[in-house]
Amino acid sequence: MTSRSLSSENKKHTGISMGALIRQGLRGHMALLLLGLVVMLFNYPVNLAMRLTETSRNFTGLEVVHEAASAAAVEQEALSTIGGADGPTSIFVAEKQVETLAGRLTEEANQVLLGNATLIPLIVGVAALLCAFSMFRWTYSRRQTDFYQALPVSRGKRFLASYLGGFLIMLICYAAGLLGALLTAAVFQVQDLMLVQAVLVNAGYLLQFLLIYTVTIIAILLCGNLAVGVMSAAWILGVGPVLYGLIYALKTASFDTLYDPAGKEDLLQYLSPVKYLVEYTYYPNMLGRQPDLSPGAFARLYGETAPHTVNILLLSAALTVLTFGIAFWLFRKRASEGAGNALAFPKVAMPIRILTTVAAAVYLSLFGFSMESLPWIIFLALAGALIVHGLMEGIFHLDVKAVLAHKLELLICMLLSVGLACIFWFDLPGINSWLPKQQEVASVSIYAPGYTQDSTEAVSQAESYYGRYGTEDYDPEGVYEARYYQTNSLAPRMALTEPAAVEAALKLGAEGVRQNNQNSRGERLDYDSREYVRVIYRMKDGKVNDRDFYVSKDTLRELIPELFAMEEYKEAAYPILTVPEEAAGSFGFAPARNVEVEDLPGWEVQDDMYYIYYMGEERQAYGPAGDREEFSQKLLTALQEDIREMDYQELKEYFNEQQARDERTGEDIPAADRSCLVYVTKEEITSRSLIPEERYGYDYVDTYPILDSFDHVKEVLAEYGLSL
């Protein structure tokens, strides 16, 4: 064969196929593939086999009931601890459990298939890093770059082959793990597996893998050296949360009156793909409790979390496509001679150096903030800039002698670091001293949990509706977490427009600013005579200013009764006031300790409120036998009337009495000596109906202590034969 004929044959040849390229790639990474298979087999089939064996060995129906009850008590205890004295008074209700071994095995298998009882989130993150470095590390070697780039393959095809190779390694290992789990489940004769959900959940995890994998590839391609590549990956994966943490720390250290230092900067965390993975892990955790996959049922059961998860997945998909495009472009543009250098794209060096230097220097200056010393802040910012900039120079030049390579840039970094620290130290934006003009304010919220400890007990009971009624606060972490924050949930829900309320808010703000200024000048506040108060100013131009202040207790003593007398304040504090009669949930009656209702004719223990665990004390809820819809509607109307008429003084006296009793007995059970109404919302009942019988009952039930003035409630109870 002659040279010319060979040449013409080459021209007709379409080149190596993508499949062959990928196969070659996989053959070169057999060690990683084997490691992945071992990890996934331990994570899925081995893990499942151990769990199923353990469950089978230890199962007894009686123990299961006991365990369920204990779990409920523990969860309630945790809630109470987090809520503190002002914490939730909602009562956790656990349904009597009757479980079978088959049911337990199914639950175990489903939990593993959905990734809840596994290390899959961690594996996904680590695997993405390993696969990315494994498939693209060759770009750091001049020998390998010569070898691969001289071959007759386009760069685009080479990139795709390496990219898909890494993904395939993960896919093969993942599929092997899940298949192994299914086989294990079959061996143990487990039935009713949530296969569709498992496919969806794990597809979501693969998407999270792809996002982290692709972003890591970008980090790798920007560099030409493994050590710098690792740092680059850490930088790109962490820059968002680190910047967020910096701004948060600076605002916390400087802006004392800002309620939420996180602010919109919270979104910076979403610059990191790891954040999406973390957010996504909540999804299978909840899906594990959800047998019905229909969107409606899912939304009903998990409220706002479902759309959040969908948003996370959509964002992850969009970002994966975007970052894939960037990585593809970088690979094609990346000069082969970049191999071995610190950076393959030297132009990115300066912005990365400046950003990293300034961020690190300001971080260091935070020690000066904690010492409340401006000289230290300046010194630490300058020293931090000098050290970090020098380190970056040394790394980028791969030469320690180059630490002062860009002196002007270093000077700029120092000035920026000191300037940024001073902006916060001197509060140049004027956050701490800001106060609105009355005519600019549309509405306000006032919430003083500290002072109103003797009044918000009833308030916070009402707040336990939050999460079902969720309005302004978006709670991506699920309804359970929402309960933890409920002490502050009143404020965002409240919108007081009456001039007196706005004036009160302005008065609190003015005093808060004055107190803060005193504190800043070194005149330490006497916190014993002051209370924390949260004030939200909603401006007519749509802006919202959410502030924390410390004001004197005398000021609050004067203002709180005035606010309590306002209709709109009460409606905000007690959402049950706005529930229409036809939307009434279910009421029960929980007698005080000294009230015996065992022999009450026509009353029975309510099936759906079987046990009440409250601060470790077991109580039962009762209701009239038969249809309780009318009973509940009547009680709702009566309770609404009583709460509207409720006097602040009576509420205060009631809680003073409770506090005195608590101090005397040490029990800390405010409602133990007083009968209560127990209420489950209609949404809770609907959600509960979606949960299998063997699972827990209502997550939360709200209690309303029946005060002396609650005549309407008493009348309804008497109508049903219960006289208090």
Place this chain on the structure above:
Amino acid sequence: MIEARELTKRFGDIVALDNITASIRDREVFGLIGTNGAGKSTFLRCVSGIYKPDGGSVQIDGREVFEDREVKARFFFISDDQYFLPNSTPLEMGRFYGAYYPAFDMEHLRKYLKEFGLPEERKIGTFSKGMKKQLSVLLGLSAGTDYILCDETFDGLDPVMRQAVKSLFAREMENRGLTPVIASHNLRELEDICDHVGLLHRGGILLSRDIDELKLGVHKIQCVFREEGLPDELAVLNIIQKEARGRLHTLIVRGDEEEIRAVMSSVKPVFYELIPLSLEEIFITETEVAGYDIKKLILGE
């Protein structure tokens, strides 16, 4: 034909190739010589499409090399430190390349391996440096490409092997018109194999000539005259270099051999003879004329 036109390649502030223009004709052995850092490897990497030129162009038969798969399939690049897949054997490497080069001939490879005594199923990682060099050349020859680009390939080969490889090149050139491009910092390695030589220095090309043309056009004359000094009649010769030790003169003269002999005979020296110049001497002469000290550039003296 490979053509580089005003080829420029920079690495940051360093200009590795500075406006190089050169042609590499088909079916000839092109030798590229220069000191370390002269730009030989960079030139070959540009030719093989590994590096993208910052200026100018590299074309094979009128088509740009960079990112043109079909053009790249016409050559095989052997770097000075060739990479082999981890844990691979010669045959596995052959199969690997076979997926990329449609004319790759496994039978040829087997035959070559046998001829050179390289075990075809042994891990390449256990090979000596010289064996790896041999293997990379054999793989390149088996690829069946039109061009083979060798970067310092003959370094590390013993004289026997070097000769064997040269024979293989000659055979492939004869059989299928292979065009080898060989970069080396050692002129002596290229002398008996190259048809054309390019001299690179500091990113620029000092000269690019056919070896025959070089050898035919330049002559070394050793002569002795009765009187001290050179006779005035020799002024008609194009003497580009002269040296005298007593009455023994050594002249490097450019021109036609017959004409030079006629002039020498006319001045009736006591003794004279024309000695063939080695490639090295020709380069020394040519580059010194151009103002460079070639001994330092190539021979490291």
